[in-house]
Amino acid sequence: MTHKIDYTVSSGNVFADLGVANPDEADTKADLAFQINSLIELRGLTQTEAAKVLGISQPKVSALMCGKLTGFSIERLLHFLVDLDNDVQIVVTSKATDSDRGHIRVLAQ
Numbered sequence: 001m002t003h004k005i006d007y008t009v010s011s012g013n014v015f016a017d018l019g020v021a022n023p024d025e026a027d028t029k030a031d032l033a034f035q036i037n038s039l040i041e042l043r044g045l046t047q048t049e050a051a052k053v054l055g056i057s058q059p060k061v062s063a064l065m066c067g068k069l070t071g072f073s074i075e076r077l078l079h080f081l082v083d084l085d086n087d088v089q090i091v092v093t094s095k096a097t098d099s100d101r102g103h104i105r106v107l108a109q
Helices: 023-043 047-054 058-065 074-083
Strands: none
Touching: 023 058, 023 074, 047 058, 047 074
16 A cells, blocks of 8 residues: 655745745855854854854853844854854855846855
8 A cells, every 4th residue: 555645845945945034044044053053063162162252142152053043144143153263255156047046055165
């Protein structure tokens, strides 16, 4: 007996699929927060130590690490990456096809 499983194909942005307002911004913030959290963990920083490096309070670091990003702008998250001794480059390229919308992607080296 075979059961058919219903599913929906993703748009490539989970936030758009969930109906989140400003899904591109939410996706970019999530990508940046992931990079920041990875760097904090790689350095072995406590939340208190990370707060000092980033110039924010420990509760804000906790919110950042839990993915509560409404209080953080993309610009602020980019500055956190710089505070963690990284260079940030913004590269603008032509979109892949005329039928596509442009996309924002965060790539880490």
